[in-house]
Amino acid sequence: MKNRGRVHSKKKGSNRRLSDSYTYTGELETKTGIRLVQYNSEMLEVKDITNLTLFAPLVNSKCVSWIHVSGLTEASLITSMVKEFGLHNLDAKDILTPEHIVKVEVFDNHMLIILNDCFYDTNGEFHKEHLSLILTKNAVISFTESNSPLFDATLSALQNNLLGICDRKADTLLAFLLNHVTVSLVDSASRIEDMLEDLEEQLLDIKKNQLNFGEIIQGKRREYMTIKKSVLPLKEQFGKLLIINNPLINKDTLPLFRDANDQLQYVTQSMEGCREIISSLVDLYISNNDLRMNAIMKRLTVVSTIFIPLTFLAGIWGMNFKWMPELNWQYGYLIAWGLMLLSGILTWLYMKRKDWY
Secondary structure, three states: OOOOOOOOOOOOOOOOOOOOOOOOOOOOOOOOEEEEEEEOOOOEEEEEEOOOOOOHHHOOOOOEEEEEEEOOOOHHHHHHHHHHOOOOHHHHHHHHOOOOOOEEEEOOOOEEEEEEEEEEOOOOOEEEEEEEEEEOOOEEEEEEOOOOHHHHHHHHHHHOOHHHHHHOOHHHHHHHHHHHHHHHHHHHHHHHHHHHHHHHHHHHOOOOOOOOHHHHHHHHHHHHHHHHHHHHHHHHHHHHHOOOOOOOOOHHHHHHHHHHHHHHHHHHHHHHHHHHHHHHHHHHHHHHHHHHHHHHHHHHHHHHHHHHHHHHHHHHHOOOOOOOHHHHOOOHHHHHHHHHHHHHHHHHHHHHHOOOO
8 A cells, every 4th residue: 555645643542531632633635635626517617726714704594505615734724714614622532533433424414524535546555545525504524635537527517407417416526425435435445355356366286486475365355454444333323314304415315325324334244255265365375385385395395206226336336345345346337327227216116106296
């Protein structure tokens, strides 16, 4: 798993204590950027926001507002924004802490969702990203650790008015955002499952060089655990979004949330399959190592067995008795070589016939 420009943060874990202010405890150094998207059935406006300290006045009752925050390094700005929309100081701590547990909290006037996304980039490198979503009556605020293109598909859906999203309320926008997160998790689960199956096929080929397979399996296991830790808690918490009498989610939007829930169920099932494959891969890798070691020992045993009679003959003719008639034979040296070769070949043929190697 490659870290995208990450550095070791000395602030890690500093948000565990209660405090008046909190800091971003992650390892990304992405500069905080804010984008405002406002739309209704008649208009769509997208603009970047700079040098602004008050955000609640941006929300217009005549349209839906989507405030997207990329980069969490400006913790004080994010904290003031969260408090401005009626959330607690501790909610800002949750947003600024990538190690925080996944959760869904539903209140009368707003909703807070803390979750994680996992994905593979174009180079095949694995990444994990902390995400947060806030839903109010007419607005959605999203937070990402980096400039990830995860929610670009949501902006494209707005531009194309997919499923009439521009004609609907903020809960539909939240459903689209969650849909793109679950799609990303599905893609990651499918990809790691395919990679594990490929590894299994390669491990079944005992003749293939498998020297670094142990490290590869361990790396895929870590990626699997990361996806699992992101999906299972979200699956448990997602039921809070499917409550019929939820004050912030309309009944006609529930099918969109149910679809996202189905995709999470698919990822959960894929994770169970990956767990079985990883277990079999570890057993297969250990078994292959044992087989290779047995093959090496068998070859060494064959070589040793062939040289046992040769060593015996060399030991006899190497003794220092005064009367050894073979020492005076004219062709004794050639006879000794011939007898040694014959004994070695006969030993080799015998083991070959017995199929000992």
